[in-house]
Amino acid sequence: MMSEKEFLSMVKDNQGIIHKICRIYRDSPEDREDLFQEVIFQLWRSYPSFSGSSKSSTWLYRVALNTAMASFRKNKPDVTLAEYLPDVQLKDNINEYNERQEALLAAIRQLSEPDRALIALFLDELSYQQIALIIGISENNVGVKLNRIKIRLQKLIIKP
Amino acid sequence: MNIEELRSEWQSIKTPQVELDRLKDMTIEKSHPVLSRIRKQLMMELIGWSAFVIICFTGLDAEQKPMLANAILLLSVTLPIIFNTYGYRLSKELIAGPDISSSLQNRINALKNFAIISVMLRIILISGVAYFFLSTVDITQGKLMLLGAGSVFLIFPLYLLVRIWKKRIGKLKDNLRLLKELG
Numbered sequence: 338m339m340s341e342k343e344f345l346s347m348v349k350d351n352q353g354i355i356h357k358i359c360r361i362y363r364d365s366p367e368d369r370e371d372l373f374q375e376v377i378f379q380l381w382r383s384y385p386s387f388s389g390s391s392k393s394s395t396w397l398y399r400v401a402l403n404t405a406m407a408s409f410r411k412n413k414p415d416v417t418l419a420e421y422l423p424d425v426q427l428k429d430n431i432n433e434y435n436e437r438q439e440a441l442l443a444a445i446r447q448l449s450e451p452d453r454a455l456i457a458l459f460l461d462e463l464s465y466q467q468i469a470l471i472i473g474i475s476e477n478n479v480g481v482k483l484n485r486i487k488i489r490l491q492k493l494i495i496k497p
Numbered sequence: 498m499n500i501e502e503l504r505s506e507w508q509s510i511k512t513p514q515v516e517l518d519r520l521k522d523m524t525i526e527k528s529h530p531v532l533s534r535i536r537k538q539l540m541m542e543l544i545g546w547s548a549f550v551i552i553c554f555t556g557l558d559a560e561q562k563p564m565l566a567n568a569i570l571l572l573s574v575t576l577p578i579i580f581n582t583y584g585y586r587l588s589k590e591l592i593a594g595p596d597i598s599s600s601l602q603n604r605i606n607a608l609k610n611f612a613i614i615s616v617m618l619r620i621i622l623i624s625g626v627a628y629f630f631l632s633t634v635d636i637t638q639g640k641l642m643l644l645g646a647g648s649v650f651l652i653f654p655l656y657l658l659v660r661i662w663k664k665r666i667g668k669l670k671d672n673l674r675l676l677k678e679l680g
Binding site: 400 | 498499500503504506507508509510512513514515516517520521523524526529530531589590591592594595596597598599600601604665668669672675676677679680
């Protein structure tokens with residue numbers, strides 16, 4: 338079992354996965370920040386049950402996507418004072434995303450929440466077997482679903 | 498864009514970097530924004546209902562009311578407060594299974610049970626408080642109508658509560674259905 342230090346280091350190295358999930362599951366920067374924190378909290382809570390038999394990125398994906406789909410967002414945006422200085426805040430810098438990436442993210446956000454999970458795993462090159470294990474459906478169903486989602490995604494990018 | 502281009506764009510998305518000390522802070526329950534809000538709300542409810550019970554028992558002739566009315570009031574106020582601590586624990590447990598489908602299914606079951614008991618306890622609370630106040634009152638037709646009108650104000654929050662739970666559980670059910678359906 339890893340120590341807290343190793344856990345944090347592993348999360349730090351893989352945090353790009355969590356940020357991208359926050360981008361496709363939440364619209365506002367505040368909601369993304371809340372989801373990011375919720376994912377880290379859930380990872381830490383479920384960390385004792387992480388056996389290490391699967392890759393840490395696979396486990397991280399499962400917890401992050403599960404959290405994004407199972408948590409409820411706030412109804413109204415709250416006005417809160419920032420606790421951290423801008424250089425360490427999670428607010429996305431829109432300039433960091435180019436137009437094609439923005440189009441891709443916007444298209445993914447138009448998919449249903451379960452479809453967003455499948456396409457994110459596929460785009461990060463997880464195998465059908467890994468996707469099936471994370472989602473809890475058969476490999477065959479993963480293939481059928483992904484074929485449909487890929488076509489839909491390409492159509493959404495051409496005609497947003 | 499073809500699929501390989503989509504993959505390449507996805508994988509080259511730049512993301513912010515959060516430092517270790519900030520990540521560590523996020524693992525602490527006390528610094529969790531949603532849980533902090535829930536804790537604050539629970540504390541306010543505890544203080545509010547405790548004050549209400551104290552006022553009932555000290556300033557509203559509780560000794561003249563039947564023992565049963567006093568006991569029902571105490572029980573109907575205490576039960577939701579105790580049950581809310583279970584709700585707080587449930588708010589922390591988003592991951593409830595070895596994969597996303599089974600986790601969502603388990604969470605739906607847990608939330609359904611919580612919602613049903615929560616609504617029942619709210620009904621018991623309203624009834625318990627009403628019984629305490631009405632236990633020594635002669636019910637006339639006029640008072641009964643007044644009670645009927647007053648109960649609308651008590652039932653409306655209950656309706657809102659049911660609606661919130663239906664919406665939340667419905668969203669999870671939709672996600673699970675879409676995950677499980679073929680193709």
